[in-house]
Amino acid sequence: MLSSDQEDLRLLRESARTLFERAGGSGRARKLRDASGGWDSDMIGELAGAGVFGVTVPEANGGLGMGLAAGGVIAEEVGRVIAPEPVVLTIGLSLGLLRRLRPDHPKMEQLINGETNLAVAWQERGPGGAPADATCRYVDGKLTGNKAWVVGAAGSHGFLVVAEGGAGPVLVLTEATAAGLSVDKRVQADGSSLGELSFSGTPAEQLAEGSAVQDALTEAISDATALAAAELVGLSQRAFEITLDYIKTREQFDKPIGSFQVIQHRAVDLNVMLEVAQACVREVLAQMDCETVPKIRARLASRAKARAVTAAKKITRDAIQLHGAVGYTDEFEIGLYLNRALVLSAWLGDDAYHRRIWLDAREEEGAAQ
């Protein structure tokens, strides 16, 4: 399999990095945030041109067939420049669902070509505000109910919605402009937004039904979770580099602050944290490419996300501390990394959540043996 080919991954990393750096690095993310909080459709086109969205889609279905390890390489580069484009969303969730359920559907090609973006809606909010069981229904071609925490809702052309059909779950497609659909935007720390969707008799096309839908959703969530972990690793790596540069140059008491031993030890600890996270996430992605049992893949993804969130939180928070007051400004780049880390950590479960899932899965596997 190509995913084990280190040279291919290296080339992929180089081209993704060049593409993002040329586009303006993290400065581009700031501009987009200040303009609208959305993403840049030209960039979507460029990414599609580089084969980014189809990276894990089999070649037979129009993708590169390179596996999650390659997806992770791209996600790390996205994280480094905190790009707001829906890369992990598309690779992991939208295409993750479609390629498993409807590889024949025309939206596949459109997603791979960057002509369309689809957000994925499956979770629902209970009365207390926390996640709750799904009640959104799909009857006679129409959706009724609510969905919450929909990443990319603001910029997408349509939604892939998991709803309750007549006989078990269904996956349906609805256009963003469909009648009876309203999207309430919740602004996030990084300027992006989460959508709270409400459907009242909204027309939608059924794409799949039955237990296959739940199975594909589980798998797609595992993929997206592991890829989000990779995005956090890239983010942490860049946040660490920025901080390292800063402590080498900022002087107090007539010396660079990086000459104080306590600062040196802090920097070393963050570096160790980063390296462990990177090794973990890369290993997990490679293992997920070879693993076929969904429960094991889910456990692996939890391992990656738990580690990546732990590292990203620690690294971005300590980065602010090591910058002093400039770290607390909007003007300085490092704050953007803290804010993006907050959003990526909360998406698809934070570290505490995934440690619980990981342990449950591990015990379940142990009991089964």
Next chain:
Amino acid sequence: MTDWNAMSDAEFRKEVHQFFETEYPEELRHLPHRPKFAEIEHWHRKLHAKGWVAPAWPAEYGGMGLNAAKLLIFYEEQQRGGVNRGRDMGVQMVGPLIIKFGTQKQKDYWLPRILSCEDIWCQGYSEPGAGSDLANLRTRAEFDGDDFVINGQKIWTTMAHDATHIFMLVRTDPNAPKKQQGISFLLAPMDQPGVDVRTITTLSGETEFCEVFFDNARTPRENLVGELNKGWSMAKALLSFERIFIGSPGLAQNALGQLESFARGRGAFDDPVFRDRFAQAALDVEDHAALYARFADQLRRGETLGADVSMLKIWVTECFQRITELMIEAAGPDGGTVGPLQVGNVNVDVLASFYKARPTTIYGGSNEIQRNILSKAVLGLPD
């Protein structure tokens, strides 16, 4: 005039609680941002009429004259009720300094104006090159007739855009043999052509601190507090006061209360892992209060606090940060969401608390600097 100190602690607590409970405007409770004066003016008027603007000042200067134990109760109730501190740099910082080092004339003029908020103060210490190394400050003040003429730049000046006056450390003798010498403590009006204030946006999008540029700004000679070139040791005396204030349990207690109501609403207390983390945080806060009380007792006995007071700030600010991190955890998929999150019929602004906690380990002497102080001055570790 009421002798608050003669009351029992329980009585006093009840009285304070009652006042904050009934008189504090509901819409200002647990404000997620630092308000401008106009926003809290009506509350300030009430507080002023009651004579409660300056709980720590001696009664002869218009304060409540509270002893340390009563002061602790006052701040606890203030925090618990989500009562905003208001624009209190005058009361907390410049007032005590004038009381201690100012002339009678300065006291008579400035103190009532601080209490009434006729003057609103900001603190001009830090400069781009003088953060942790504050003694490195370069802003100059030179005599010109009856005035000082000020040139230079201050930065991170909290709420300078909503202040009428600035108290500042300036260099008055650039040729002094040591950096700490040749620094003076000056009061200056902000509303003049030589002072230019530019706001700085924080990473949470608030404008709460500023850069302040001085280009031949002027202030009368009589606005020098204390002796010329002796500002450093005066400011340090104030800092140790600031450290017990900054080390008080209020912020962490308040955050813990918010965490609890939020997490209960979200059902997090059903989770044994969360329960343990919450219990840890709650005990961290409670046990810190015990240590705080030890220092407060020292003050009550009239002793001056030693360098060891720094440990309060280290403990409580880091605890505050952990509590707000736990709030984010309890928020689950809403953990990156800006603005108040609804749980039942309460709103908790989780991210605002998180952001508020971040710089507490940076300002007021960073926690690294506090640890340096403790290791040298308390533990006696060699250089």
